[in-house]
Amino acid sequence: MATLPRIAPMLATPGTLPPAATDDQWAFEVKQDGQRAVVYLPGDGTVELLARSGADITAAYPELAALGPALDGVPAVLDGEIVALDSQGRSDFERLQSRMGLSGSPARAARMAERVPAHLVLFDALFLRGTSLLPLPYTERRAALEDLGLGGAHWSTPAVVVGHGEEALGMTREAGLEGLIAKRLSSAYEPGVRARTWIKIRHVHTVDVVVGGWVPGRGRLDGLPGALLVGERHEGGLRYAGNVGTGWSDAERTTLGELLRVAEIDTCPFDGVPPIAGARWVLPRLVGEVRYATRTRAGRLRQPSWHRLRPDLAPDDLE
Known part of the structure; x- marks a missing residue:
């Protein structure tokens, strides 16, 4: 079993779309409305979920335990957001609130998992097969994440759009989503830092x-x-x-x-x-x-x- 480094999540700075002249230097992801989680997978089939605060929230989401075996023994640290989806597949924070804070009550968490299933949206790979990916540019970390092929009933790796920020923002507005996260393609992962290389753009x-x-x-x-x-x-x-x-x-x-x-x-x-x-x-x-x-x-x-x-x-x- 691999020893995994503890990594604080990188944070996005509130802002607006990057200038049109640099649009092709950014990737755009849908902004999720959920609970941030760093996912620790030591390679022995277990999963540990830590919230942004560092609190262990693993027991609150028992349906995500199956992610450990899905990696086939590959040790990894991944970054993502735990959401609860509405009937149209959009993240709904109000639904997720019924799942949060249940780490101390596994029996209740299991019951709630049937009523309001959680879904883990994965968007970054921080450590893989014994190697830190933090210094690598976003494009390489993202490629490493996508190569893992992680898709299932309770987790996914949604596609990103490179460039076309205005169109992507308009699409999220029409779909009733919260907004976008813009990430500079060349950006390294900065643990615990609210960086200007990640920008969150909300619809107001x-x-x-x-x-x-x-x-x-x-x-x-x-x-x-x-x-x-x-x-x-x-x-x-x-x-x-x-x-x-x-x-x-x-x-x-x-x-x-x-x-x-x-x-x-x-x-x-x-x-x-x-x-x-x-x-x-x-x-x-x-x-x-x-x-x-x-x-x-x-x-x-x-x-x-x-x-x-x-x-x-x-x-x-x-x-």
Whole structure:
């Protein structure tokens, strides 16, 4: 059995598509919405999965145990993302959440594996047959990964596109996917580094929301909003859509704090009271524009960030 090196995953930097003039120097992969995992396969038929934090998550995904024998005794360290797929084959983080955190409960993990099967998307080879591949360019590591021929019911090695970034991004938008990861063809693998040679490009959505409450910040933000509780108007009420805790400058936070204090009320303006500790309620009259990545099945905003106040809009304008 081979002794495998521990390798922290390389991270992508948020950004935009590379310039068109250098488009052919980049590979484009679909951005998955799941749990990052470094996969350790010592060659004895076993598998060990470590999360980005270094936590051992092997027991949470028993269906991935069969990957060990699939490599036929070849010791390897691979990089990938564990996802749960929806009915259209797209990664769905909300579905995956029911599988996460079950490493301490193997029996429950096994039951959940039948209800919500996990799928491992492999995208890099870091160590193979006793040799580190980290210094090699992306193209050589990718070729080594593809040569392993790893495809199965619970794992795959999806194809990548070299060049044609605009077309690839448009395709993911039309398919309802989260976005792309652009990887420079010449890039080495830099463990634990958020590198500019890997760029994540997300599709960003915007929505106009009504502020119905807020949660005070802590420390230097005491008395200022740490998060806004926002909703969407519908006939007869205000439906809670989530909380927004990023995206504003210090000046904007101060302005929002002043507006919220003036509008404070004792009762929750949402259709149902969201279970938010320390929430304070306000008259639902402030409208803002929020950016977000996707929505949950319940309609909540995922990864929302504040964009701007909309003083030109009244809540009734949103119905």
